[in-house]
Amino acid sequence: MPTQPHVLFLYTGGTLGMQPKDNQPLEPAAAHRDLLTWVPELREYASIDIEILSNIDSSLMTPEIWISLASRIERAQEEKTHAGVVVIHGTDTLAFTSSALSFLLPGLSMPVVLTGSQRPLAVTRTDARNNVLGAVETALEGPHEVLVFFRERAYRGNRVTKMAISDFRAFTSPNFPALGNAGIAWEWNEELFWPSTCRPTMWGEIPDKLPKAPLVLPWLPGLDFSDLQPTLDLQWALIIEAFGSGNIPLPDNTREILSGFMERGGHVFIRSQVAKGQVALDMYAPGKELMQLGAVGALDMTREATVTKLMVMQGMGLDGDRVRYHMTQSLCGELTIN
Numbered sequence: 001m002p003t004q005p006h007v008l009f010l011y012t013g014g015t016l017g018m019q020p021k022d023n024q025p026l027e028p029a030a031a032h033r034d035l036l037t038w039v040p041e042l043r044e045y046a047s048i049d050i051e052i053l054s055n056i057d058s059s060l061m062t063p064e065i066w067i068s069l070a071s072r073i074e075r076a077q078e079e080k081t082h083a084g085v086v087v088i089h090g091t092d093t094l095a096f097t098s099s100a101l102s103f104l105l106p107g108l109s110m111p112v113v114l115t116g117s118q119r120p121l122a123v124t125r126t127d128a129r130n131n132v133l134g135a136v137e138t139a140l141e142g143p144h145e146v147l148v149f150f151r152e153r154a155y156r157g158n159r160v161t162k163m164a165i166s167d168f169r170a171f172t173s174p175n176f177p178a179l180g181n182a183g184i185a186w187e188w189n190e191e192l193f194w195p196s197t198c199r200p201t202m203w204g205e206i207p208d209k210l211p212k213a214p215l216v217l218p219w220l221p222g223l224d225f226s227d228l229q230p231t232l233d234l235q236w237a238l239i240i241e242a243f244g245s246g247n248i249p250l251p252d253n254t255r256e257i258l259s260g261f262m263e264r265g266g267h268v269f270i271r272s273q274v275a276k277g278q279v280a281l282d283m284y285a286p287g288k289e290l291m292q293l294g295a296v297g298a299l300d301m302t303r304e305a306t307v308t309k310l311m312v313m314q315g316m317g318l319d320g321d322r323v324r325y326h327m328t329q330s331l332c333g334e335l336t337i338n
């Protein structure tokens, strides 16, 4: 009998494994232990090894768990025992974890596929079964990158964002097409796979620790930036979610606060609060002024990719100039260079 490939399942929690109790909020339960009972077809694809790294609602996800996941995946790569990895994760912060893993593990030699579900595995009309099966197929046939499989689509992991609370299609990839589509037959967009020849060479080891998350500020008409000065004094980086192609008003006090923050070594990155499209700071006068002050545009990266890329670079100890430079370069397909 031909031997089956092995797929490593790393379980972190989320709705998939929760069990509804009468009128009670959904909480982590034990359904994940019975994954092979609920989805017996998994055995037809591969020999499944399940490890439980955490069992939490993903709103409680931490950078420490990202590091344990990345370290476990790195070990699996070295041991060469598994054809691919499936990470079961709650949808709330799944896109942060998939983005973080892509930056922690940029030189992957096998697919790492995150999935979860909108309804628990243990209820009728669950989307969990199809998502898990599609994730295993992706782990066996997909490109050697971090991916998210959800509702028939395989996406690049650092391009997705959660877009729907209750639709089964929970994720979108606003600035990059899906890598694969699981229709009657799979269709893969092979020309979009991240080429293994493009791995960043200057990248360091998985750090032991990541810094606290940077401050993300969606700008609003009427916002008084000076109110934020005390908060800003505690930050190492500020990501402004500006209007349109990267514009905010720059009265003197805002300009002074931003310049002072950068003079003290803080980073200022500008992304757009519009999901689709790319920041172009030189397109309008307000954006151009931000650029002249020293702020750097985050092109078309999602919020999740911008935040986690920055945290990983800071955790790896890259100096300020390198951090700013690499935020505008594609490390593993997270942004579009025109």
Ligand code: ASP
Pocket: 013, 014, 015, 016, 056, 057, 058, 059, 089, 090, 091, 092, 093, 116, 117, 118
């Ligand atoms: N609150 C859940 C979680 O992210 C939602 C889900 O899994 O869909 O863990």
